[in-house]
Amino acid sequence: MNKSMTLEEKAHAKKYDPGRDWSAFPEYEAAKQGLRDYWYPVLWARELEAKKPTGIKVCGEKIMLQRDAEGKPRALHDRCPHRGVRLSQGKQWWPDTVSCPYHGWTFNLKDGELKAVITDGPDSRMCNKAAVKTYPAEERIGLIWVYVGDGEPHPLKDQLPKELVDPPKYAVGGRIEDRGGDWRLYAENGFDEGHAKYLHRTSIWRIMKVMPTWNKIHIEKEGRWLYRVEDERYWEADYPGLGKWTNDRWFKIKPKQRQGKFMGNTGGGKTNAYIKKQNLTGFASISLPGVLRIAYPNFIHYEFYVPIDVDETKYVGVMIQFKTGIKKWLYYLQYLLQIRWMFHGNFSGQDHWMVEETNAPPERLYRPDVSLLEWRKLFKGPHPFHDKIEEDA
Amino acid sequence: MNKSMTLEEKAHAKKYDPGRDWSAFPEYEAAKQGLRDYWYPVLWARELEAKKPTGIKVCGEKIMLQRDAEGKPRALHDRCPHRGVRLSQGKQWWPDTVSCPYHGWTFNLKDGELKAVITDGPDSRMCNKAAVKTYPAEERIGLIWVYVGDGEPHPLKDQLPKELVDPPKYAVGGRIEDRGGDWRLYAENGFDEGHAKYLHRTSIWRIMKVMPTWNKIHIEKEGRWLYRVEDERYWEADYPGLGKWTNDRWFKIKPKQRQGKFMGNTGGGKTNAYIKKQNLTGFASISLPGVLRIAYPNFIHYEFYVPIDVDETKYVGVMIQFKTGIKKWLYYLQYLLQIRWMFHGNFSGQDHWMVEETNAPPERLYRPDVSLLEWRKLFKGPHPFHDKIEEDA
Amino acid sequence: MNKSMTLEEKAHAKKYDPGRDWSAFPEYEAAKQGLRDYWYPVLWARELEAKKPTGIKVCGEKIMLQRDAEGKPRALHDRCPHRGVRLSQGKQWWPDTVSCPYHGWTFNLKDGELKAVITDGPDSRMCNKAAVKTYPAEERIGLIWVYVGDGEPHPLKDQLPKELVDPPKYAVGGRIEDRGGDWRLYAENGFDEGHAKYLHRTSIWRIMKVMPTWNKIHIEKEGRWLYRVEDERYWEADYPGLGKWTNDRWFKIKPKQRQGKFMGNTGGGKTNAYIKKQNLTGFASISLPGVLRIAYPNFIHYEFYVPIDVDETKYVGVMIQFKTGIKKWLYYLQYLLQIRWMFHGNFSGQDHWMVEETNAPPERLYRPDVSLLEWRKLFKGPHPFHDKIEEDA
Known part of the structure; x- marks a missing residue:
């Protein structure tokens, strides 16, 4: 900004500032075609x-x-x-x-x-x-x-989310789909704190459940993983000069917030013993090279954003339930009847829409974007497998 | 041309000359994405x-x-x-x-x-x-x-065709459509004298009326507007070495040429009083930033060639009748039953076809293209609103 | 290759060598948009x-x-x-x-x-x-x-395959189709020795006939034409470490190899007298600017690879039978009922598929590609019509 501007001119210029580019994250900027190795x-x-x-x-x-x-x-x-x-x-x-x-x-x-x-x-x-x-x-x-990659690979099990290395029993459902758009925008959207509550409020997946209006979070890093941890949650808010806003409706259930480290806005039911044992630090977590983990009480949903090429991404959405026997087959039934189209179709389709709409940089980030900033810093390294510096948590 | 060429060589080179580019009209050439302000x-x-x-x-x-x-x-x-x-x-x-x-x-x-x-x-x-x-x-x-634009805008009414600023009564019909192609080619085609008689001879809109074979025109400038004024009109012609050509057929009506300044080849019926009062200098007129006005006896047709971007144009075709009451509703009926598909569909579709075919520059202009040349000169300015030099007529 | 490499490293590098570009054939490389004149x-x-x-x-x-x-x-x-x-x-x-x-x-x-x-x-x-x-x-x-071209043209008859200059009687069937892809790849594919036996083994055109497994050939040049001449033919082969491979099946006919200069793997029936009289040196021949001739006993098939533009080719596939009277009409009937879809459809569609798949250069050529190499050398000239050096055979 020009130093000879008046205070008023400066305030005006700041308001209309188009925002920042990604030059603060050079490794991130360079990863357009994906991360090798x-x-x-x-x-x-x-x-x-x-x-x-x-x-x-x-x-x-x-x-x-x-x-x-x-x-x-x-x-x-x-x-x-x-x-x-x-x-x-x-x-x-x-x-x-x-x-x-x-x-x-x-x-x-x-x-x-x-x-x-x-x-x-x-x-x-x-x-x-x-x-x-x-x-x-x-x-x-x-x-x-x-x-x-080019060199000797690290073992796949070192890169897998630890709960998937050797689960005693499990059932898998999911969808693999090639989608237009930069894989980094898919990953950012996945770990983005702000949009879930607002964008997805209209998803069929959440139709019976209240979504919070806003919250406060911080990011915790454990080994290769970043966790979003919720500090405060608000079901409604009164915006100065505008009025009240809430997603609450008479027919919607307001899920109880769970205690302790474990998850946030995740609905009723008993928590699965194996998932509980993992003692995950937060509801949503992410790791390189683009793996999102959303821990629901009874299953964990993973999204792998596999870079096909510049501007094309293979969306690998997988939902895993750690059960066996009849419960496994009931889960498959539920997956086919409900989850496949509600979650991997409609809900994930909203994310697809936003990735196609996103036109950044330039961008102007706000408080909840701490999740994006921490994620971009991961690209700088050290990289757990190649740089042989830190171990997976 | 090389000076050492023989006369015959020079004639040959001139014949096969690909034509001129637009460097004689630099402001026009620069307006590919549209005129701001x-x-x-x-x-x-x-x-x-x-x-x-x-x-x-x-x-x-x-x-x-x-x-x-x-x-x-x-x-x-x-x-x-x-x-x-x-x-x-x-x-x-x-x-x-x-x-x-x-x-x-x-x-x-x-x-x-x-x-x-x-x-x-x-x-x-x-x-x-x-x-x-x-x-x-x-x-x-x-x-x-x-x-x-960026600065303070001039009042919209200053830019409107004057008869639209405060018409006592009127009815509007029209079509808005995004079309591929450079907005300047749409505008040129609209004001182009030569093509109407030949290209549109097959339009359904003109099926019952003879189109002239050729004519002579000059351009008059009044304030922001250029008018095509017809000096001579020929319903047929005998081309040396080829033969006669006419658009006349036994079932077609040959419209009377109207007297005085007002319009040319516009068919029968009583002229609308409000349109007559405007005392327009010619049948067809154009002004910046790409507004064509065709004054029929009973309605005026406007085409706004709105630049969407390089090579995409929003065609805004509007037909206005200066009537009210039952005549207004009869006009709407006529619009829906006839004008909409005949004029804003079939007729204007022929223009669209030619704009897509046009592959200029280079180009070799001929006598009737005086309309294009005068139009291009307008881009040089002075611009009535921004340059504060001349007033609208 | 680096001189300080060990023998093992050199062998490894050679194996993974991506292959050569076309810089050894500069005239060929320059002909992307087609040959003029x-x-x-x-x-x-x-x-x-x-x-x-x-x-x-x-x-x-x-x-x-x-x-x-x-x-x-x-x-x-x-x-x-x-x-x-x-x-x-x-x-x-x-x-x-x-x-x-x-x-x-x-x-x-x-x-x-x-x-x-x-x-x-x-x-x-x-x-x-x-x-x-x-x-x-x-x-x-x-x-x-x-x-x-730009200058005075040579007579068309000088460029026609000689048997088409003045055939006493003939019938023509064929297909003209604009296809995506570089015209040079179509021509190379047409004269390519190796693919016919393997790629086309599944074509309907060849369903009742055994295709050889492999063969040895050499190329002979006669005037403007290159001929593929077969030296050895093998109906099956035993590949070390893998096993036997053959296209022979109980329901397929193994065509007799014809004697003398004339054709190879072309099935039964009496040879047409006019075709026999041509005394063609081989089954397949090619000439500039991209004319393939396949001499079957009873008709000759021509493919003209006409360059439309960079990456678009007009495929002109013509089959000519040198007969007249009732036999001519029977040929037309056979063309419509069988040849048109089997040969100019299914068979030639396989070639189209491979041209679209071909992603060369770089390339690594093998023994049968002598046909490609000789063809590329033709581009260097001298060109029979323009360079006025040699005569058509």
Whole structure:
């Protein structure tokens, strides 16, 4: 601001200030195409076949997935070095191999080596002289995971939310969907404190429950995870010069606030023993490379914002209930009848709408955006796996 | 042209000359995104609500429109400074305000000031510290008008065609439609003398009337307006080496040419007294920032070519009859049954087709293009409102 | 490769080498938009009218086609010099002319001269002072051909496959279709030895016939044409470490290999006398500017890859049988019932799929790609017509 301005001019200029760019967060600004050297969930395990490959894209890299003869998922660079055709358009003729559809170049799934060129006969001089890059791949919690990076990967279990490493029993429901928009805006929206109460007040998922009008929070960091912790909650407010505002209606239930560290506005029912045992610090938490965890009393909802490329994101929304037997099947029923369209459809569709609307930077942040600021600082590192500095909590 | 060319070579080069660019009209060339500091009609008044905002774009600027508590139209920059979401996606909770759909940032419609942030409680520190730009807005002749500029606006009535400032009685019909294409090409096409007779000969609007084959015109300037004035008219012509051409058919009526200054090829019927009183210099006239007026005996047709952005134009076609009572309602009936699809549909669709086909510059202009040349010179100024030099006629 | 690498590191680097770009073929690399100074087939002769023009694009140039009063095809630059509207959107009022739809500028089809401007009267000063470029155009073998170039064209018959210059009797069937993709990739795919046997093994056209597994070939050059000549053919192969592969099935016929110079894997039946007389050196041959010839025993299939523009190609697939009388009509019946959808639809659709998948350069070529390498060398010249060095065979 110009020093020769009057106080009134300064106040006016400040009001109409377009806001800040992201230059205070250079690592964040640079991560437009995604963070490498991480594991990403990319596909339902039940959709991966041995006879036919599947093609995906993560962090701008084209990757082909297929099961080997033992049923283990394998991932190769999805580009035949001959003429650039995607191997994922091809098929399997022999176990542990995939053949390009154009001329039958045939690669070993395990090491990416060219084993045969069908149209060049058994003595082809290309064999073992060409290869495609392989990517580490794993199957966990019903999902196929791929490690996008160059060096030796850290174990997938080190990166998984700890309660998913070895749960004694569980059931999984969810939705995987490619969506337009920057993965960072999806992640910010997910951990954003402010919007949930206001934007989602009209979601069918919350139709019977009052949403708070506003609250005060702080962020706690535990290992790789950031937690939003609520300090004060207000069900209504009276805005000076305007009047009262509340989401309360006669037909809505006002959920009790739970005691202790554990969760906030999460509705009735008994808390699941396994979830309780995790002793999570807050209702919502987030970690790199873009994993959101929302801890409801009876299930935990995860959102993985997998960067496909600049401006395209694979939304992997997974809801896990730590039960078994008949309760597991009742959960699946509830998922299909209610959660799938209410939560992973309508509710998450509102987030999608806002990500498409968001036109930042520039931006002017307010008190609840402390959640965004802390999240952006994570990008600066140190990074728990690559920088070998701190351990996962 | 190279001086060492033979005469024959020179004639050949001239024939195949691709034509001129627009560098002779630098102000015109620079106006690709529209002219600022003007009023633009952007919406039917009946479509503007108080509870729900409407979003538009003029001259590349996103603008939100909504009625205040007194019913007056208000216009704000359509971008919440928080995260860039369009306010036009939000709604009104309190009179004279609009709230962003994402986090409930709530702005005063009258001055653009941030009055409340719903999700930050009554004591939010942002209040009165942020604001969005406001735009002057008015309601006239059934349309909402917005002033796109930075300084104090000139009165809308100074810019209106004078017969619309305070007509004793009138009825309005019309069509507003966003169309692909440069607004300048729409305006040129509108005032272009040459095409009407030839391109529109096949329009349903003209199916029963002969169109002249060619004519001679000159342009007269009166205040802010340019008029096309016809000097000679020919219903047919015999082209050397080719033969006769006419639009005359046995079932078509050849309209009488009217006497005096007033209009040309406009068909039968008694001239409306109010229109006659205007004593317009010609059938077709145009003024900045892109307003075409076609004076038929019983109604006047206006086309406003509102620049949305580079290569997108809001076509605002309005037909006004200066009558009242039963004649007004008969006019509305005629509008709905005939004019709407014949004129604002089929006829104006031919113009749309040609604007999309036009691929100029380069261009080679011919005699009737004096209308285009005079129009382009207007852009050079002086501009009647901003340059305070000449008065409106 | 770095000299200080170990042998193992070198082997590894070589395996993962992304491959070569096209800098070894600079003339080929430069031909992205097509080769000028050639004749191109662009339209079925039966589709060209005298009353209404047709617009096409070749080598990035917009061209308008129309028949003159004698029925001869004429081609003009498809752009009215007045305002850039396509003349192909207009119509014919007088024989040997075309008029622009916007203002009636009327051009002579034979020399491109402006003969009249309808809206400017018989004395228009523009007449004979403006003109559009003409292109040489011809009608041959049921197709309209246009010469895209600047100088005097070579005779079309010099560029035609010699057997099409003056065939005593023939019948033509085919498909013309605009397709996305670089014309060079279509041409390469057409002459590519390797893919036919593998990619097309699943085509309906080949469903009853065994395709060889692999073969060895060499390329012979005769005048302007390159021929693929087969040296060895294998119906199956046993790939080390993988196993056997063959396209042979109990219901498929294994065609006999023909003796002498003439064709290879082309199925049964008696060879057509006229085709036999041509004494073609191989089954598949190609010539500039992108003409593929596949000589079956009873008909010859041609593919002309006409460059529309960068990344768009007009596929002109023509099948010609050298018969007459009842056999000609039986051929037309077979074409409509079988060839049209099997060959020019399904089979050629597989090629289209691969051209869209091809993502080269970089590329790593293998033994059968000798066909591609020889084809690319043709671009270097000398060019038979323009460089006046060698004669057509």
